[in-house]
Amino acid sequence: MIETSRPELLYLLAGDPAELAETLSEMRPADVADALNQLSPEAAAAVIKVLPFDVVVRVFDDPEFEHRHEVFDKIDADTAAPIIEAMSGDQQADLFRELTETEQQRLLPSLDSSTRQSLSLLLKYSPKVAGGIMTTEFASVPANWNAAQTLAYLAQVGDAKETIYAIYIMDEQRRLVHVISLRELVMVDSETPIVDIGVRRTPITVTPQTSREDVARLISKYDLLAVPVLDEGGHVLGIVTVDDVIDAMVRETTEDVQKLGGMEALDEPYMDMGFFSMIKKRAGWLCALFLGEMLTATAMGYFEGEISKAVVLALFIPLIISSGGNSGSQATSLIIRAMALREVTLRDWWRVASRELPSGIALGAILGVIGITRILLWQTLGWYDYGVYHVLVALTVGCALVGVVTFGSLAGSMLPFVLRRLGFDPASASAPFVATLVDVTGLVIYFTVAFVIMRGTLL
Amino acid sequence: MIETSRPELLYLLAGDPAELAETLSEMRPADVADALNQLSPEAAAAVIKVLPFDVVVRVFDDPEFEHRHEVFDKIDADTAAPIIEAMSGDQQADLFRELTETEQQRLLPSLDSSTRQSLSLLLKYSPKVAGGIMTTEFASVPANWNAAQTLAYLAQVGDAKETIYAIYIMDEQRRLVHVISLRELVMVDSETPIVDIGVRRTPITVTPQTSREDVARLISKYDLLAVPVLDEGGHVLGIVTVDDVIDAMVRETTEDVQKLGGMEALDEPYMDMGFFSMIKKRAGWLCALFLGEMLTATAMGYFEGEISKAVVLALFIPLIISSGGNSGSQATSLIIRAMALREVTLRDWWRVASRELPSGIALGAILGVIGITRILLWQTLGWYDYGVYHVLVALTVGCALVGVVTFGSLAGSMLPFVLRRLGFDPASASAPFVATLVDVTGLVIYFTVAFVIMRGTLL
Helix, strand or coil: CCCCCHHHHHHHHCCCHHHHHHHHHHCCHHHHHHHHHCCCHHHHHHHHHHCCHHHHHHHHCCCCCCCHHHHHHCCCHHHHHHHHHHCCHHHHHHHHHHCCHHHHHHHHHHCCHHHHHHHHHHHCCCCCEHHHHCECCEEEEECCCEHHHHHHHHHHHHHHCCEEEEEEEECCCCEEEEEEEHHHHHCCCCCCEHHHCCCCCCCCCECCCCEHHHHHHHHHHCCCCEEEEECCCCEEEEEEEHHHHHHHHHHHHHHHHHHHCCCCCCCCCHHHCCHHHHHHHHHHHHHHHHHHHHHHHHHHHHCHHHHHHCHHHHCCHHHHHHHHHHHHHHHHHHHHHHHHCCCCCHHHHHHHHHHHHHHHHHHHHHHHHHHHHHHHHHHHCCCCCCCCCHHHHHHHHHHHHHHHHHHHHHHHHHHHHHHHHCCCCHHHCCHHHHHHHHHHHHHHHHHHHHHHHHCCCCC | CCCCCHHHHHHHHHCCHHHHHHHHHHCCHHHHHHHHHCCCHHHHHHHHHHCCHHHHHHHHCCCCCCCHHHHHHCCCHHHHHHHHHHCCHHHHHHHHHHCCHHHHHHHHHHCCHHHHHHHHHHHCCCCCEHHHHCECCEEEEECCCEHHHHHHHHHHHHHHCCEEEEEEEECCCCEEEEEEEHHHHHCCCCCCEHHHCCCCCCCCCECCCCEHHHHHHHHHHCCCCEEEEECCCCEEEEEEEHHHHHHHHHHHHHHHHHHHCCCCCCCCCHHHCCHHHHHHHHHHHHHHHHHHHHHHHHHHHHCHHHHHHCHHHHHHHHHHHHHHHHHHHHHHHHHHHHHHCCCCCHHHHHHHHHHHHHHHHHHHHHHHHHHHHHHHHHHHHCCCCCCCCHHHHHHHHHHHHHHHHHHHHHHHHHHHHHHHHCCCCHHHCCHHHHHHHHHHHHHHHHHHHHHHHHCCCCC
16 A cells, blocks of 8 residues: 655655656655645645646546645646646536635636536536536547447547546437447457447436436446436436546545534535534534423423422433433434435335334333333342332333333434435434434423322322 | 336236346346345246346346345255356355355355355455455456457456456566556557556555455545455455445445444344344444443432432433533544544544534533523523522523533544544444433533532522
8 A cells, every 4th residue: 555655755845846746756646646735735836836747637636635726726827727627527627616716717717618618517516416526528439430440539539538438329419329338349349330339228327417326326236437427318418437426425424424423514624624614513403402402491391390209200311311312313323324225215114113113112121121120229239219119210210211212213213204205314313313302202201101100109 | 217127027927938038138237136136035036047147147246136145045056056156256255145054055065166266265354354355357467468469368358357447467476566457458559568558656455354444445545446455475366346345335334324323233224124133233232321321320319419409400401411412422423434534543632632622612602602591581581480599500501511512522522532442443432322421421510510509509
């Protein structure tokens, strides 16, 4: 494995620029990007100036180069334009999304018209859909060519294409009729007409609005290296390649994990994020959860009389409501993931509910038995005195646990369905969200059970 | 997009087997696998019998075919052996991991010795490391060949290789000296010696023990289509391809989401999992969390005197401890993800702590202000009577929130570091785990603040 050679790079920076350029030229673009990420934008811009043009392009084409928009700030428009023009379409769009409005206005006029056109096409779409992550540099050939002609063409234009492993065959109206792979192409006789290569099936395609998760699912399911994005007329607008999909999957997972933790997705590395932007991303959900959780204070208010009569009941409140939250959190994360994998769809809610009901009862019973044992054991061993009615206290805790855990499992498993039905991301059904939902109900269940069991004794 | 053609398939099943075979032969292997997944193993085995051999192999080679091990149960060893032998090495290993010991013993003797050898190599490794997900069918050529020889060889053996897009060049001792891509190969003159193609760098390689996350990271970082797995002597044992990595990433995310929900990873689709195995996976963590949470009952026991003197304090217990849990859950999910992306390493713990301390104070202050406002508002509007000392109660709640949220953010962000340091998966630092940790401390903070503020009045 290659390590980032930061010390070496800094050493070289102090030395001969030509020597530095030579060393960097031999490194892989992702490693040069890594090294430049460690430098200030000014220093990185200075390094860029001495590097050969094709190395610069490959480095700026690498999404690993996190600070590239800051580095572009330091480069004049005339130097920047040819670099941007030589970048691949999806990376141009990525770069422009990172630039400020002012920067965009500074750089746009220097770009040639074809780059401006491709950029305006891609920037129409969100980076969460196929249209926003596609690249316009794909290899396409007319349907009347043969294998040898196609190979010769690829050898000539290959450098300018994002990939030549998928070759798109067009009819005279430039509509997609067939897709072959370079693998299939090199395995046939050179005279073979390209339309006869491979199995003729309706090609797997997406629309510009297909979500990046769905693109990822198609690429993963059919083991594709790229999938074409078609307009309504069947013309290829661009392709989404497997490496874009991997990047999209990594971002998607990051967002999901952050949402599951009960906050907005950060969109930036944790360490790079400013203090106030981070507080903003976290405070929103935290306040919403806090306002929801305030209902527990209201609920507790209703039971203040019971608590003052039987303070022993208060001792188990955190234990009981947290068990509901925990079982809910398990159920919700199971369903969120099953939904993401399409193992479970909206209409399966009833099947899920009828699985979670017995699961909740079983899990609640297990916790109930442990809870009862704990109370009776502490009483018997004299570690704590739960009063004359300790058996009733134990029974109340045990029964409440069954109720609360069952409710938690059901509520936790149903919440993602409700969110998706309402058009929200099911991953927003975070553990804290579920816990807040379950806490109020948990209190009501607990005090209701207590009232039934202890009426005439403690209450 | 292709839909699973289940009704059509069932209709065809009743009809002519030859017609069925023809229809299925035209479908993509992943779609045939989808269709077979809907059938009972017996019915699927019956369909397999009438399908052409090469279609059968491609379907069994597809990890989308979930029930393949059950279908193999229904096929006699002599029919099964050629299918298994023709499957790719990684899928053979996957299949054998799913088979029972008895089934393995039934099928193994019928396999040829090269398949048995490759299987025993791959099964030595866990499917969580490169050695367990690699395939042994890669394209390698001697270093003294030229481009034309290599292309001719690939055209001949391409069908039997997992991929021919990466070509591994070996010296006379069969050690890896260079890697070229098919793209580079088709773009050079046919007389070019293959060692002169592309940039000569130390190839990116992994060992059989490299974790699948690290393999995924390398493939994603360097936009590779495959990465070679080398033994200690520098010989290529196999390659891990990008589609294996995508599958591994999906599995990894599933495990992480389930762990974050506070449970063991399921290893099976939610809907396919048996009731008791699911209870087992969920009960373990639920009981562990319950036992931890029991400490809240102990802590509450210490404050029973305070609660009976000031029942009003009990009303805010769920609100306060849940706020600590929520802020902890946010912090822990941020750090888990930053660790998974290598944005944060073990030695960054101090930088993280010094970010989380002010964040926690700020977030706690926001919630504290809301909490104080809520109590004073309800009191002023006459919606609830918090007694004579309601200002002190409000102050206690506000100060406790600052303390609890700060502690939650710090504890939540440090837990993944502690877990990783102890050799556990940081993703086990689930929201429920953090909440349990924070709840006991939250109670202690709350009652300590109350004691300081209310001594001489309510307490």
